[in-house]
Amino acid sequence: MSARPLLAAVTCGLSGLLVLAGCGRSPQTTFYTLTPLVTEVSAPGAAGPSITIARVTLPELIDRPQLVVPDAGARVAILESQRWAEPLKSAIPRLLAENISRLTGLERVSAYPQYAASSADYRLFVDIQRFEPAGSTVVLDALWEIRSAKGTPPLTGRSKTIEAVNPADYEAVVAGYSRAIATLSKEIVQSLRHLQTKE
Numbered sequence: 001m002s003a004r005p006l007l008a009a010v011t012c013g014l015s016g017l018l019v020l021a022g023c024g025r026s027p028q029t030t031f032y033t034l035t036p037l038v039t040e041v042s043a044p045g046a047a048g049p050s051i052t053i054a055r056v057t058l059p060e061l062i063d064r065p066q067l068v069v070p071d072a073g074a075r076v077a078i079l080e081s082q083r084w085a086e087p088l089k090s091a092i093p094r095l096l097a098e099n100i101s102r103l104t105g106l107e108r109v110s111a112y113p114q115y116a117a118s119s120a121d122y123r124l125f126v127d128i129q130r131f132e133p134a135g136s137t138v139v140l141d142a143l144w145e146i147r148s149a150k151g152t153p154p155l156t157g158r159s160k161t162i163e164a165v166n167p168a169d170y171e172a173v174v175a176g177y178s179r180a181i182a183t184l185s186k187e188i189v190q191s192l193r194h195l196q197t198k199e
Helices: 003-023 088-104 170-198
Strands: 030-032 051-057 066-070 076-084 122-134 137-148 155-164
Touching (some): 051 088, 066 122, 088 122, 122 170, 155 170
Parallel strands (some): 030 076
Antiparallel strands (some): 066 076, 122 137, 137 155
């Protein structure tokens, strides 16, 4: 083979490799975080009771770095390029603690399990049943229990919140999750105040 056809073949081969390399690049990853949306901030008062988010459990399907959304039929899509900035099992307790602190004005609201000893005045346990998009909404369905160190019977409840979102806008979906957790926080605080009146 002469030099000219050989050079043309090498050039074509290199061009093809460059095209394949361009096609093989991964899409840019976007990271999301849950944010506090509780606006009714209570003024900090005197030293009040301590509250610990003792445990938050999640379905294994959503306890992963990627956002999970419904697909056709019984299928779901795990979005590799749309991810949580921190694990949900850390983010949700942190957000609950911040919202509850803002609503009550209490400073001793902790989201760290190592402080979930019996020394806390109140311990909160949350079992999230659903945390997922459904059509043009997101759904948060959670069972919860508040235990008092005073030995009074625990107070249990169930909260189901549905927030309208644009399912094609993942930032809007995450904002809907944050609003749902804010609503859950308000319902827990209302129940906590009811429990305190009985003690």
